[in-house]
Amino acid sequence: MDGALKLWIVIVVVGALNYLSRLSFIAFFASREMPPLLARALKFVPAAMLTALVLPMVLSPSAAGALAGINPRVPAAIVAAIVAYFTHSTLKTLAVGMTTLWLLQALAG
Amino acid sequence: MRRIAADADFRAGFAEMVPACIGLVPFGLVCGVGAAAAGASPLAALGLSAIVFSGAAQILAVQLLAAGAPLAVIVMTCFVAGLRFVIYSAAMAPYVRPLPPRFQKGLAFLLTDQAFAASVRRLRAGGNPHAAGMHFLGGGFTLWAMWQVTNMAGYFAGNVIPASWSLDFAVPLCFIALVAPLYRSVPAVMAGLMAAIAVVVLAALPMKLALIAAGLIGIVAGTLVDLARERWTAR
Numbered sequence: 550m551d552g553a554l555k556l557w558i559v560i561v562v563v564g565a566l567n568y569l570s571r572l573s574f575i576a577f578f579a580s581r582e583m584p585p586l587l588a589r590a591l592k593f594v595p596a597a598m599l600t601a602l603v604l605p606m607v608l609s610p611s612a613a614g615a616l617a618g619i620n621p622r623v624p625a626a627i628v629a630a631i632v633a634y635f636t637h638s639t640l641k642t643l644a645v646g647m648t649t650l651w652l653l654q655a656l657a658g
Numbered sequence: 659m660r661r662i663a664a665d666a667d668f669r670a671g672f673a674e675m676v677p678a679c680i681g682l683v684p685f686g687l688v689c690g691v692g693a694a695a696a697g698a699s700p701l702a703a704l705g706l707s708a709i710v711f712s713g714a715a716q717i718l719a720v721q722l723l724a725a726g727a728p729l730a731v732i733v734m735t736c737f738v739a740g741l742r743f744v745i746y747s748a749a750m751a752p753y754v755r756p757l758p759p760r761f762q763k764g765l766a767f768l769l770t771d772q773a774f775a776a777s778v779r780r781l782r783a784g785g786n787p788h789a790a791g792m793h794f795l796g797g798g799f800t801l802w803a804m805w806q807v808t809n810m811a812g813y814f815a816g817n818v819i820p821a822s823w824s825l826d827f828a829v830p831l832c833f834i835a836l837v838a839p840l841y842r843s844v845p846a847v848m849a850g851l852m853a854a855i856a857v858v859v860l861a862a863l864p865m866k867l868a869l870i871a872a873g874l875i876g877i878v879a880g881t882l883v884d885l886a887r888e889r890w891t892a893r
Contacts, residue, residue, distance in 0.1 A: 564709035574748035594749035597876025606830035633838035642835035
C-alpha cells in the first residue's frame with residue numbers, strides 16, 4: 550500500500566476511534582442516571598490516572614537508575630510536588646521544578 | 659464563534675492554560691519531528707496532530723508506520739493507547755450532563771490528559787455548569803492551537819530546543835502541579851499510591867496498557883478505602 554494513503558487511513562480511523570473514546574461516557578450518561586457506586590469511583594480518576602501517567606515520565610529513562618539515585622528528576626519532582634501541594638500554582642511548580650533539576654544537573658556534572 | 663471567544667469563562671480557561679503550554683512545547687516538537695522522520699507530507703503531519711490530537715497515539719503511529727507495521731496493528735495500538743480517554747469521559751460525564759448535546763460533542767473532542775487535569779478543580783468546585791464548560795473549552799482550545807503550532811515547528815524546524823536543557827521535564831511538572839493538590843484525603847492518597855505501584859510493576863505490558871491497568875487499580879483502591887472509611891465512621 551502507498552505510504553501516504555496508509556498514513557491518511559491511520560489519521561482518519563485513529564482520529565475517529567479516539568473521538569469515540571472521548572465521547573463515550575459523556576454521551577452515554579447524558580440521558581441516563583449514573584449508578585452511585587460508579588459516581589463514587591469516578592472521584593478517584595484524577596488521582597489514580599494522572600499519577601500513573603506522570604510517574605513513568607519522572608522515572609524515565611529507567612526506574613532502576615532512578616531508584617539507585619542516578620536520576621535527578623526524582624528529587625526535582627518531589628520538590629515540585631511539595632510546592633504544588635501548598636501553592637496550587639502551575640507556574641511556581643514549573644519554575645521550582647525546572648530550577649531544582651538544572652541545579653542538580655549542574656552539581657552532578 | 660465570536661460570542662464564544664468573548665465569553666469571560668472561555669477567556670479565563672485560555673489564560674489558565676498558557677503556563678501548561680510551556681510543558682507542551684518539547685512534546686509537540688518531538689511529535690512533529692516524528693512525523694517528518696516517517697516521511698509524512700506537511701498536510702498529513704497537520705492532519706495527524708489536528709485530528710488525532712494525542713501525543714502518545716501520534717508517536718506510536720509514526721513509529722509503527724516507519725517500521726512498516728500492518729495497518730490493523732497501528733490502528734489497534736493507537737486505539738488501546740487512547741482507552742484512557744474512556745475513563746476521562748466517564749469522570750467528566752456527571753459535570754457536563756446539564757450541557758446541550760452540541761456543547762458536549764465539542765467538549766469531547768478537546769478531552770486530553772492536560773485539559774482533563776486542568777479542569778478537574780474547576781468542575782469539582784461546582785457552580786454554573788455552563789461557565790465550567792466554557793472554561794474547559796477555553797483551555798482545551800488553547801491546548802489544541804498550541805499543539806498544532808508546536809507540531810508544525812517540530813516538523814519544519816526539527817528539535818530546536820537542546821536536549822541538555824531538559825525542557826521535556828516540564829511535561830510531568832505540569833501534571834504534578836495539578837495532581838499533588840488532589841492528595842488531600844486518605845482514599846485519594848491510596849488511589850494515587852496503588853496506581854503508582856501498579857504502573858511500575860506492570861511497566862512491561864505492551865501498548866501502554868500499564869497506564870490504564872494501573873489507573874483502574876488505583877480507582878478501585880481509592881473506592882474501597884472510601885467505602886471502608888464510610889462504614890467505619892457510620893458505626
